[in-house]
Amino acid sequence: MAMSRRKTERLLSLVVCLLSARRYLTASQIRAAVPGYPDSFDAFKRMFERDKDELRELGIPLETGTNSATDDEAGYRIPRQAYELPEIRLEPDEAVMVGLAARAWRQAELSGAAEGALLKLRAAGIDAEDTTQPGIEPRLQTGEAAFGPLWEAVKDKRPVSFSYVAAGRSAAQQRQLEPWGVVSRRGRWYVVGYDRDRGAERVFRLSRIHGAVSFTGKAGSVTVPDGTDVRAAVHDWDIQSPARGTCVLRVRQDAGFGLRRHQLSEQPADEPGWDILEVEYASDSDWWAEHLASFGADVVVLEPADLREAVIGRLKGALA
Amino acid sequence: MSTEVPPRAGQAGRPPTATDRLQRLLALVPYVMNRKVVGLAETAEAFGVSERELVDDLNMLWCVELRSPDPYCPIDLSYEGGEIVVSEAEAMDRPLRLGVDEASALLVALRMLADLPGYGESSALSRTIAKLEAAAGTAAGPSSQVAVEMDHIAARATMAALRDAIDRNRRVHLSYYVHGRDEATERDVDPKRLLVVDNRPYLEGWCRRAEGVRVFRLDRILAYQVLDVPAEAPAEADWVDVDSGKGLFRPSADDIEIVLELASAGRWVSEYYPCEQVVDLGDGRLRVVLRTPDTQWVRRLALRLGEDGHIVAPAELAEQVAEDAAAALAQYA
Numbered sequence: 065m066a067m068s069r070r071k072t073e074r075l076l077s078l079v080v081c082l083l084s085a086r087r088y089l090t091a092s093q094i095r096a097a098v099p100g101y102p103d104s105f106d107a108f109k110r111m112f113e114r115d116k117d118e119l120r121e122l123g124i125p126l127e128t129g130t131n132s133a134t135d136d137e138a139g140y141r142i143p144r145q146a147y148e149l150p151e152i153r154l155e156p157d158e159a160v161m162v163g164l165a166a167r168a169w170r171q172a173e174l175s176g177a178a179e180g181a182l183l184k185l186r187a188a189g190i191d192a193e194d195t196t197q198p199g200i201e202p203r204l205q206t207g208e209a210a211f212g213p214l215w216e217a218v219k220d221k222r223p224v225s226f227s228y229v230a231a232g233r234s235a236a237q238q239r240q241l242e243p244w245g246v247v248s249r250r251g252r253w254y255v256v257g258y259d260r261d262r263g264a265e266r267v268f269r270l271s272r273i274h275g276a277v278s279f280t281g282k283a284g285s286v287t288v289p290d291g292t293d294v295r296a297a298v299h300d301w302d303i304q305s306p307a308r309g310t311c312v313l314r315v316r317q318d319a320g321f322g323l324r325r326h327q328l329s330e331q332p333a334d335e336p337g338w339d340i341l342e343v344e345y346a347s348d349s350d351w352w353a354e355h356l357a358s359f360g361a362d363v364v365v366l367e368p369a370d371l372r373e374a375v376i377g378r379l380k381g382a383l384a
Numbered sequence: 385m386s387t388e389v390p391p392r393a394g395q396a397g398r399p400p401t402a403t404d405r406l407q408r409l410l411a412l413v414p415y416v417m418n419r420k421v422v423g424l425a426e427t428a429e430a431f432g433v434s435e436r437e438l439v440d441d442l443n444m445l446w447c448v449e450l451r452s453p454d455p456y457c458p459i460d461l462s463y464e465g466g467e468i469v470v471s472e473a474e475a476m477d478r479p480l481r482l483g484v485d486e487a488s489a490l491l492v493a494l495r496m497l498a499d500l501p502g503y504g505e506s507s508a509l510s511r512t513i514a515k516l517e518a519a520a521g522t523a524a525g526p527s528s529q530v531a532v533e534m535d536h537i538a539a540r541a542t543m544a545a546l547r548d549a550i551d552r553n554r555r556v557h558l559s560y561y562v563h564g565r566d567e568a569t570e571r572d573v574d575p576k577r578l579l580v581v582d583n584r585p586y587l588e589g590w591c592r593r594a595e596g597v598r599v600f601r602l603d604r605i606l607a608y609q610v611l612d613v614p615a616e617a618p619a620e621a622d623w624v625d626v627d628s629g630k631g632l633f634r635p636s637a638d639d640i641e642i643v644l645e646l647a648s649a650g651r652w653v654s655e656y657y658p659c660e661q662v663v664d665l666g667d668g669r670l671r672v673v674l675r676t677p678d679t680q681w682v683r684r685l686a687l688r689l690g691e692d693g694h695i696v697a698p699a700e701l702a703e704q705v706a707e708d709a710a711a712a713l714a715q716y717a
Contacts, residue, residue, distance in 0.1 A: 148478035165493035177485035187411035187479035189418035202580035245529035251582030295531035358688035381690030
């Protein structure tokens, strides 16, 4: 705790020193001005290097340069122009929007970042209070462990590698991806990018990524093609138009509400207490057969034959 | 070069570091300066710290000393009588620029709001987005690489009407499809608010039929009618805490524990339902444990899964599923 306190004091003094400097300060000048550095010059250099990295990590623009062409030792400073949040004023109704946006992350990966942004806006004089009770509360969730590393990779333009279990497969495959963006759709996060092995654009579902995501290249080594719309890319991939078919079902009269909502036609069956429904469905996936099986003895498939067989297969599987 | 990145918890979950505190200190000075004079208690609340921690922060700022070329203290402030005043803080009167994560968090969520009725049309939202983009500068760039697509196109009209009912404090009548029971139900609800979780819209309200707080999926509302009756949810209504991290549907002590074994084709169950426990059995197989007050939907789930999943416990439930399957197969005989 005391260590961390001394470090905070040192970093604070360093920032104040470099922010108020009008000229580049050499390492020796900084050492003379900022308390808290060790006496040995080598130990000072090591600690100063780490401090510079930490400040840059916080987004503090630490510039290197010389005051004149004849200086042979480079110095450091923090230009105020690059450091300062530009002037921003928000009307009360705009401040409400900002509060609502920050709250949306409260249970998710970027909650700390959203809080940090609010803190800076408050520091700029904006009161982004969230006292109002809006009629709509949106919340994002990022339960997938891969979200953090992939966002990091997207932000820093770094290629990644991960182990992926594709839909309908049981074995994982190692995939190499140049990520372009992450998109949430229908409650799931996806990453879209250029698949190096397939040589084409691909979309992956984050929940199917197993284990850790590895960075496989330097920051800045991924180029997102001009005009890439990551949201549209995932949308198009997800809705790849499924083949449609029509099925004929015998449905018990007081049941099958989930099916009746989508029916094309309905008429009483010959058997009392039953209806005959015509319903459109996606014929190239197993999903519909699974759905029909879930109605048990309340729904019987009359046509087509392959759907009928698929439902019977499901039910036999459930018998065991 | 290959670096392992361990999965990590949200930033809020880790203990504060020296640089976390530095960020707070750098924001604290302009916070006070932009308000001329501000109370200790109010400031502590704004920064999410105790008054004691805040006073420690102020002391640390006041103690900053630069020793060269001449020793001087760049920051002068006081907090006498509980009122903070910063009288001197060279070059520190503005907060640091927004970082990429910070700008992205706000911009991604703001653009998501644009998809919601009541916000999409609002000029306040587009003004806010424009101002933040301008203030963030280049840090706003990567935010366009994260997008959230709202999943409510079909429910849009319902959403707008319910939002209006909430704003006007009206009771609504719902015809609601209960998926787990394949049942259409009729009920009066005093609506509280719309929740949008994982891109999916829900209505939270006081259900007068169940006499309790209920959460309804908008895409399962078959029909609705806004009544000319004021909404009157009881004061003791236990509204959902959306930030509890436990999801919208609260398990209770009376819930039944269900154990399922899933083949790889049935793994989706572990993603789709909130499971208390997920154990990898190898070969793509999983064992999951979940809790529910109502086993009806689990029977339907088991029929849907067929050979891709089986109920391990409770045994009676597994027997019921076998009976359900036999009864269904009898229809095909």
